[in-house]
Amino acid sequence: MKTRHSHLIAALLLSLLPLQSVAEQRIANNSDAEIRVIANDLSSNDQQKIHQWLSKLVGSIEYTFGKFPLERANFNVRTTRSSREPIPWGQIKRRGTEGIHFVVDPSYPLKRFNQDWTGYHEIAHLMIPYPGDEDLWLSEGLASYWQQFLRYNAGVLTEQQAWQALYAGFQRGERDTRYSSIPLYRLSDDMHSKRSYMRVYWSGAAFWLEAEYLMLSQQHTSVVTRLANAYRPYRTQSFTSGERVIRALSGEQWPQLSRLYRKWQESHGLQMPLKALDWFGVKVQKGKVRLNPNSPFPERRQLAYRAAPSDNRN
Numbered sequence: 001m002k003t004r005h006s007h008l009i010a011a012l013l014l015s016l017l018p019l020q021s022v023a024e025q026r027i028a029n030n031s032d033a034e035i036r037v038i039a040n041d042l043s044s045n046d047q048q049k050i051h052q053w054l055s056k057l058v059g060s061i062e063y064t065f066g067k068f069p070l071e072r073a074n075f076n077v078r079t080t081r082s083s084r085e086p087i088p089w090g091q092i093k094r095r096g097t098e099g100i101h102f103v104v105d106p107s108y109p110l111k112r113f114n115q116d117w118t119g120y121h122e123i124a125h126l127m128i129p130y131p132g133d134e135d136l137w138l139s140e141g142l143a144s145y146w147q148q149f150l151r152y153n154a155g156v157l158t159e160q161q162a163w164q165a166l167y168a169g170f171q172r173g174e175r176d177t178r179y180s181s182i183p184l185y186r187l188s189d190d191m192h193s194k195r196s197y198m199r200v201y202w203s204g205a206a207f208w209l210e211a212e213y214l215m216l217s218q219q220h221t222s223v224v225t226r227l228a229n230a231y232r233p234y235r236t237q238s239f240t241s242g243e244r245v246i247r248a249l250s251g252e253q254w255p256q257l258s259r260l261y262r263k264w265q266e267s268h269g270l271q272m273p274l275k276a277l278d279w280f281g282v283k284v285q286k287g288k289v290r291l292n293p294n295s296p297f298p299e300r301r302q303l304a305y306r307a308a309p310s311d312n313r314n
């Protein structure tokens with residue numbers, strides 16, 4: 001979910017807006033998935049723009065994940081005006097046909113839609129089922145991690161910018177020390193009332209980077225490769241548990257990932273994942289990320305960015 005104060009206003013608008021002239025369109029894709037856009041109140045130009053933006057999002061997840069994660073999905077789009085950003089609100093819908101609710105301001109140009117992180121964040125959520133409130137950190141972490149690399153894969157960010165944005169997120173999480181007596185799983189359950197978005201989101205993202213490092217260095221396969229293969233051909237469940245996600249990812253015989261999961265579940269603050277950053281050749285000097293251009297670092301990073309099509313292990 002996108003967390004800004006504007007989401008409350010947008011939610012209110014959403015409930016007040018009359019449903020008028022609903023238009024429904026299919027999005028062409030390479031996964032044979034049935035993806036529908038249901039939008040109200042759009043001129044044909046705006047409708048085209050929204051369609052192009054959503055097609056780009058679908059393309060970015062298919063490129064990264066190797067396919068669309070679901071057999072069918074609905075994008076419900078409502079409009080607002082005079083927003084300070086093109087996509088002031090987004091939320092995953094799990095019940096019934098899964099999909100995403102978006103509130104958009106169609107006065108922004110297509111380029112701004114394509115650059116905005118919100119769409120990439122939301123669509124990344126679709127990679128795994130909802131793991132439950134205590135494992136919300138796992139879900140929000142996945143989306144926060146992938147909003148960077150989906151944008152890189154879509155050509156919206158450079159590789160350096162993607163890592164810089166990830167690192168900046170870790171710093172925000174690190175600074176959120178208000179509830180350091182509460183372990184992450186309990187804070188996740190209470191995230192909205194405590195407004196602990198930064199620690200929950202970015203601790204989760206740090207977990208996923210450490211998982212990536214473990215998988216690639218010890219199992220020689222990437223997280224996204226394993227996730228895509230765990231949910232084959234499409235993901236059918238909308239709800240799961242963190243435990244099941246970890247099992248799907250690591251297999252029964254490999255306890256390291258479970259240990260990493262427990263470490264973060266019980267964590268009382270975000271520890272910068274320095275060892276993992278180092279393994280990928282990501283150095284930080286005075287807050288600025290530098291990527292080591294020498295082998296083997298670029299190759300390691302590239303392996304993490306998209307699912308390997310030839311990996312059939314389950």
Ligand SMILES: [Zn+2]
Nearest residue numbers: 001002140143
């Ligand atoms: Zn989210």
